[in-house]
Amino acid sequence: MTSLDDLPIRDDLRGKSPYGAPQKVVPVALNVNENTHPIPEDVAHDIVARVAAAIIGLNRYPDREFTELRTALAAYLGHGLDPAQIWAANGSNEVLQHLLQAFGGPGRRALGFAPTYSMYTLLSAGTGTEWIAAGRDDEYELSPETAVAAIREHDPGVVFLCAPNNPTGTPLSIETIRAVADEARGIVIVDEAYHEFADPGTPSALTLLPGHPRLVVSRTMSKAFAFAGARVGYLAADPALTDALRLVRLPYHLSALTQAAALGALAHSGEMLAMVDEIRAQRERIFDELARLGFHPYRSGSNFVLFGGVDDPHAVFEALLEQGILIRDIGLPNSLRVTAGTETETTAFLEAIAAFAPGRPGSDGPNRMAS
The missing domain is CATH 3.90.1150.10 (Aspartate Aminotransferase, domain 1)
Structure with a gap:
């Protein structure tokens, strides 16, 4: 029986383990x-109705630009965001993959602060991007000084900041995010998958988007929206940056059913949250x-x-x-x-x-x- 070792898999993927x-x-x-x-049951009924309506049109491709969903996500995030600043995909992992496909790749480096979300290393490997793991401070904290020192040492093309951090839960201060966004020459991705659970009043990296055209803020509907099974992730960034992701996404990557379900959840964001x-x-x-x-x-x-x-x-x-x-x-x-x-x-x-x-x-x- 053929094993993985018998296949002509890429050399840089040999010995790797999948996420699990x-x-x-x-x-x-x-x-x-x-x-x-x-x-909530009433929300579920509305989502089912929207998905049922979308099924009637499944003989046609979905809106490739998911225009209505981008508008709804911009409204949910606030901060004066325009739909042109929004991107979405099948879970935030695909959002991150799009970013690495566009801004990582062979000869480029991505940096994160270990321990952090294990998918960063896997996505980097899958796109041929060299992964660099910098250290953290005591208690898994990350100060502006520690973060900036790593940026200056490695000059990465992509920086991952997990805020709050997974798997440690550690909050990340807006001062550290600002320091990294000011220092880095490459793309800075702030992964706010758990931001809705932060203490009330915790500022989002969304506040730093003006004046930082290479800053990206990634979110997901899996956690606070209880929508893990729907697979909907999204980001906010400069319109030019979101436009770059069109170069690497698959055609019609967000199904009509996914878009309908996400719109239903967003229509009830208050109840969902x-x-x-x-x-x-x-x-x-x-x-x-x-x-x-x-x-x-x-x-x-x-x-x-x-x-x-x-x-x-x-x-x-x-x-x-x-x-x-x-x-x-x-x-x-x-x-x-x-x-x-x-x-x-x-x-x-x-x-x-x-x-x-x-x-x-x-x-x-x-x-x-x-x-």
């Missing part, structure tokens, strides 16, 4: 930062309770919490899985990550993780704080 998180059917799935709240406050409250509840138990939760502006102080992450992961609770072992030393779910889901996790609290009799033994 465990996909298991369990009562409490808190591993991939989904919004675990269901879409009403659950964000509850998710933020559960995140804070997780943070406080983990700290009380003796773990080391890291500062988070997202819908998940990374926590250290776990002596054997894999063993704890497996023990929770046996109880029907799926969280994430992301490979950081002595650490695990959990998504903030509903109140019931959060309670189930907190009750289960308490058995592994550092120093608790019968736990995994002496626990070490993650660095």
Whole structure:
């Protein structure tokens, strides 16, 4: 039987592993930062009606420029954005891929600050872009000084800033983003996939778009909009930059059904985002309770919490899985990550993780704080 090694795959892809998180059917799935709240029933009915109407015209190609969707996304984002500044694709990963196809490639370098979203490295590899991993400060923070020093050292063609950062949840200050946008000669991508979960009043990188024609702000409908299964991501940037992405996108890349579903969700954005406050409250509840138990939760502006102080992450992961609770072992030393779910889901996790609290009799033994 032919194996991958037998195929004439590109040399720079040999030995690589595809993106993957465990996909298991369990009562409490808190591993991939989904919004675990269901879409409100009245919103779902409206989306179904819009998709049904689109089905009648499926014999025709969809609007290649997704004009109505770009208009709706610009209105949702605000900040005086024009539809010409908006781009969308099948999830924010495809948005990022378009950017690397247009501005990365062989002989060019992309820089990020590790640990960060693993798809950046995979997308860079897939487009033949050299990946450079710069370091962070203590507690996974990123100061303007640290970020600018990496830009000056490597002079990358593309910079990834994850705000807040995945997988650590660390918020990223607008001062750091501004410093990078001012310093970098290449494209600066600020990935705001989790921005809606940030503390109220947290400024978006959208405020920096005027005067920074090479700045990109990427968003997704997967998280706050509970729309992960629909696969809708988008960005805001200078019109010239969005125009460049037409050179690399596939024809009619956003289906009529995707556009209809996204428009339905955006038409009910207030109702769709009403659950964000509850998710933020559960995140804070997780943070406080983990700290009380003796773990080391890291500062988070997202819908998940990374926590250290776990002596054997894999063993704890497996023990929770046996109880029907799926969280994430992301490979950081002595650490695990959990998504903030509903109140019931959060309670189930907190009750289960308490058995592994550092120093608790019968736990995994002496626990070490993650660095």
